[in-house]
Amino acid sequence: MPAARRMAPHSRQTHRRGGRKTMELDIVALSRLQFAMTALYHFLFVPLTLGLSVLLAIMETTYVMTGRQIWRQMTKFWGTLFGINFVLGVATGLVMEFQFGMNWSYYSYYVGDIFGAPLAIEGLMAFFLEATFVGLFFFGWDRLSKVGHLVATWAVALGSNFSALWILIANGWMQNPVGSALNPQTTRMEIVSFFDVVFNPVAQAKFVHTVSAGYVCASVFVLGVSAWYLLKGRSVELAKRSMTVAASFGLASALSVVVLGDESGYLTTEHQKMKLAAIEGMWKTEPAPAAFTAFGFPDQQARETHYAVHIPWVMGLIGTRSLTTEIPGIDKLEAEAKDNIRQGIKAYDALTKIRAAKQAAPNSTSQDVAAEARSSFEDIGHQLGYALLLKRYVNDPRQATEEQIAQAARDTIPHVPTLFWSFRTMVGLGMFFILLMTVFFWLSARRKLDRYPLLLRIAVLAIPLPWVAIELGWVVAEFGRQPWVIEGVLPTAAAVSNLGAGTVLLTILGFATLYTALIVIEMTLMIKAIRKGPGPDEEPEAKLISENLVPAAE
Known part of the structure; x- marks a missing residue:
């Protein structure tokens, strides 16, 4: 198959004619919408699973160390809510990996050798580890020793987090494709260093x-539900202890999110400069150190951020950790994209010659051409992805006009207002969680958790906010990477399957209906379990001792 067809079939292209977009753009947009919808739905369940699993382990560890019955009761009650969330999280997560073959078949072909490895490890190791010990957690209370059951609970927590590790290794490679290289003979990405990928x-x-x-999400959830019990005067001792654990764990987690978010920002400066510039609404390159835009109204058309309120030096310190390193603006990065596209065209030409020489009868001339093309491709092959940006406008990137190159360069700019406000809302909520956890940590230390009903109501109302912050974080991470499905390697428009728009739309409607039903089921079960509350839970051996030591009343 010719290289041009193997790299991006014509059916995946999108053209603009007369200011109108053809139906193929709808396929790309609908495929993106479907994956975004299923991913955001799925991630409504994941963070609570991650955090509750660790909180359960902490609570049961306290029970094993102290022998106090209330900690066992706490573990079983919050474990019930964990179980409901875990089951529905698995149900929504199973669909995610199938979508790569269904909607993103060329993506699967192009990078399957790399992307599939961490997903396979996640399925074979982490998922089965987690699922196996979840069964022991729920059904092993009277069959395992205290220590044995505690080991199973910690295995659930480790399995949950280990599962997230491999998923995020795969996602992190899409953001920064290290340890890999394109094989010009197969036009597929291959692993060069698995160590670098991991x-x-x-x-x-x-x-x-x-x-x-x-962890923050689960802490706010436990804090809010416990606050509701205190307001109702129910299960007071359990609620107070739960709030103490949640406030302590949540405060440490909320502070770590800020520190680790700073590290993510620094790495974004190195590997995804356009995303950072869009988050900041930074159109022009500023002298170092750059200011942080605390507030403003980005205007994509005017290429300006109106009414911007700047905090001097802050962005330079966060983004570069220095006072002398410059952060490039969107205009400069767009100009660099044009140069990269021109280099990418040369890489595309070299790859085409390599493929043509492979299919031609071997002779000295074809071998010389192939050798020269391979040498050229080794130098500039990493820019090939920029040439593929042109596939939206022309079948052969080598025939692109300057206007088409300029348009492809403009495509590297994501929607700035979306990123600008998503990031600031996420950060604002993060600061609120730190304040919330600090207040309840202080109240817990002073043993005044039930003294301020207003604060308890705020904790109840705050329950959905972590999900808002987390989903916005994914919007920043994934939407900010556009137009790349793999940063600098494969454009999103070149990665979709050859499906009809009607087919994709039908699956979107199906998934939306199914996932909405699952969320309604989860909310119903969760609310029912919370209203029922923690029931009495007495260990058989404790009950026997109690009956032997305390004579029955005559």
Whole structure:
């Protein structure tokens, strides 16, 4: 198959004619919408699973160390809510990996050798580890020793977080494709260093940041539900202890999210400069150190941020950790994109010649051409992805006009207002969680958790806010990467399957209906379990001792 067809079939292209977009753009947009919808739905369950699993382990550890019955009761009650969330999280997560073959078949072909490895490890190791010990957690209370059951609970927590690690290694590689190279003979990405893929700094930063956000989510959930019990005067002792654990764990987690978020910002400066500039609404390159835009109204058309309120030096310190390193603006990065596209065209030409020489009859001329093309491709092959940006406008990037190159360069600019406000809302909520956890940590230390009903109501109302912050974080991470499905390597428009728009739309409607039903089921079960509250839970051996020591009343 010719290289041009293998790299991006014509059916995946999108053209603009007369200011109108053809139906193929709808396929790309609908495929993106479907994946975004299923991913955001799925991640409504993931953070609570990550955080509750660790909180359960902490509570049961306290029970094993102290022998106090209330800690066992706490573990079983919050474990019930964990179980409901875990089951529905698995149900929504199973669909995610199938979408790569269904909607993103060329993506699967192009990078499957790399992207599939961490997903396979996640399924074979982490998922089965987690699922196996979840069964022991729920059904092993009277079959395992205290220590044995505690080991199973910690295995659930480790399995949950280990699962997230491999998923985020895969996602981190999409943000920063290290340890890999394109094989010009097969036009597929291949692993050069699995070590570099696993220890990708972007992946590691995303993992600890995402997991910490899940810990905050679970802490706010436990805090809010416990506050509701205190307001109702129910299960007071259990609620107070739960709030103490949640406030302590949540405060540490909320502070770590800020620190780890700073690390993510620093890595974004190194590997995804356009995303950072869009988050900041920074159109022009500023002298170092750059100011942080606390407030403003980005205007994509005018390429200006109106009524901007700047805090001097802050962005330079966060983004570069220095006072002398410059952060490039959107205009400068767009100009660099044009140069990269021109280099990418040369890489595309070299790749085409390599492929043509492979299919031609071997002779000295074809071998010389192939050798020269391979030498050229080794130097500039990493820019090939920029040439593929032109596939939206022309079948052969080598025939692109300057106007088409300029348009492809403009495509590298994501929607700035979306990123600008998503990031600031997320950060604002993060600061609120730190304040909330600090207040309840102080009240817990002073043993005044039930003294201020207004604060308890605020804790109840805050329950959904971590999900808002987390979903906005994913919007910043994924929407900010556009137009790339793999940063600098494969454009999103070139990665979709050859499906009809009607087919994709039908699956979107199906998934939306199914996932909405699952969320309604989860909310119903969760609310029912919370209203029922923790029931009496007395260990058989404790009950027997009690009956032997305390004579029955005559």
